[in-house]
Amino acid sequence: MNITQDKIDNLNSVLTVKINPDDYKERVEKAIKTQAKKAQLPGFRKGMVPASHIKKMYGKNILVDEINNILNDTLNNYITENKLEVLGQPLPKIDDSKEFNWDFTDEFEFIYELGLAPEFNLDFSSKDKITYYKVKVDEETLASRITNLRKSYGKMSNPDVSADEDVLYADLKQLSADGSVFEEGISNTASIRLDQVTDDKIKKSLVGLKKDDVVELDLQKAFDGNATIIAKLLNISEEDAQDLKSKFQVTVKNINRLEEGDLNQEFFDKLFGADVVKTEEEFRNKIREELESMMVQNADQKLQADMLKFGLDKVTMNLPDEFLKRWLKATNEKLSDEELAQGYDDFARNLRWTLIENRIIKDNKLEIKYDQVFETAKKRLDAQFRMYSPQPLSEEQLGQYTAQFLQDKENANRIFEEVKAQHVFDYLKSVITLDTKEIEYNKFLELK
Known part of the structure; x- marks a missing residue:
């Protein structure tokens, strides 16, 4: 041979x-x-x-x-x-x-x-600078969070006249082109949340309504074509909701309003436990701390994205593009030339970053251990379970679920890649100079 x-x-x-x-x-x-x-x-x-x-x-x-x-x-x-x-x-x-x-x-x-794979040089150092945003809670965000919490523990009332954050419990009936009720058309009784209405003019027309009032509603315009919301309102499929052109007659049956809970000791104890918070000022500070803790994750995600862009701009490398395009076509029979042309730049970008990650791991002998993969997977599963049940799983149960989860090769590879990305992120944070800048959350959201 x-x-x-x-x-x-x-x-x-x-x-x-x-x-x-x-x-x-x-x-x-x-x-x-x-x-x-x-x-x-x-x-x-x-x-x-x-x-x-x-x-x-x-x-x-x-x-x-x-x-x-x-x-x-x-x-x-x-x-x-x-x-x-x-x-x-x-x-x-x-x-x-x-x-x-x-x-x-x-x-x-x-x-x-x-x-x-191309040859390339890595020269990340303290001379490189990237902005790291320390996100502070602005008053608008704090007030919105407090309002949501108070509503979560508030009481439902039924006012006589609707306001802009109320819920209209109403009959919806499909209309014909001439404005009459389409007898064999779609009809349903559902709750219309006014805070989900995106069209200001339509929202204004739904404010000030009373029980038994009748209005005509263009659902597509009211909810900016959101098929998920429209499908739920009419009890139809999202595919049918997407194609729906008809207007609907809305007859108000009731008006529901969620009143904000009082800022008292009972409310504080429900949120944080007995006597942890005793005053409104302590309550506001506690919510601010929790929000800023959550925003650290947002800031890290922004930093990670900025580091990726910085690394790709800094490290020069070419790829065997024509070969890779032929390989992608050969290994994906259903991939059209149009799809390949549209998606190749993103594929190449991800591949370049993978090569940079692998070189950082190799050159700096960054070891990825199984227990790190296991603990990361356990945290992800724990967060998922907590979304559906307030009662957390025991460590033993969570460990069993995690072991079972990682037996799936695709799951294990995904968590491994997550841990690898975190290793690279931590390494770059230790090498590159981080220019810390305070910013309010509402301004942070405007950053690209």
Whole structure:
């Protein structure tokens, strides 16, 4: 067997693999004998089928399989032994002029294209500066959070006249083009949340309504085409909601208003436990602390995104783009040329960052341990369970769920990549100079 590499340029190579009968004869004969021992054919006892009979019936298929096995082993060994950092997988070059007889005496020649990872330098240092935002709670955000909490523990009332944050419990009936009720059309009784209405003019028309008032409503315009909201209101599918053009007659049956809970000791104790907070000032400070703690995560996410962009701009590298496009098409049969053209830049960007991450991990000997992956997965699962149940799982139960979760290869790979990204993020934070800047949350949201 002979394998040679022809380097086209720094990013592309061609491997030629030549296989002669001496390379595959012994493996094929062994595979035929193994098949003969397992075969169950009419007229023969199990394990007593002659190897020559198996060779005659299935020999070519076995030969093809063994040649493919030899090719895979040869390519993998060559890439490993020569320390080639390839992108994607070797891509076979189809030569229609070559035809094999598959008669156990053929000499085979296979040609593969390789896309090679680029050479690049990393020189992150303290000379590099990135802004790190320390997010402070502005009064508007604080007031909104307090209002939501007070409503969560408030009481429902039924006012005579609707206001802009009320809920209208109403009958909805589909209208014909002439404005009359479409007798066989869609009808439902549902709650219309006025705080979800995005059109100011329509919202204004829904304020000041009383029980039994009737109005005409354009749902698509009222909710800015939000199919999820419209489907829920009418009890139809989101697909049908998306295509819906009709207006609806709305008859108010009741008006619901959630009154804010009083800022008293009972309210404080429900939120934080007995006597943890005793005054309105302590309550406001506590909410501010909790919000700012949450905003640290927002600031870290912003920093991580900024570091990624900074790294991609700083590190210059080229990719074997044409090879990668052919490889993507070869491994994704349903991928159209249009989809490839639209999505390739994002694919290439992610690939470049992956190469940078891998180099940082390798050069700095950053070790990713299983217990780090396990603990990260456990935190993610714990957060999910808490969304559906206020009662947390025991450590033992959570550990069992985590172990089961990580048995799925896709889950394990996703969490591994998350831990790897965090290692790289922590490393860059320790190397690059962070220019800390305070900013209010409402201004932070305006940043891109």
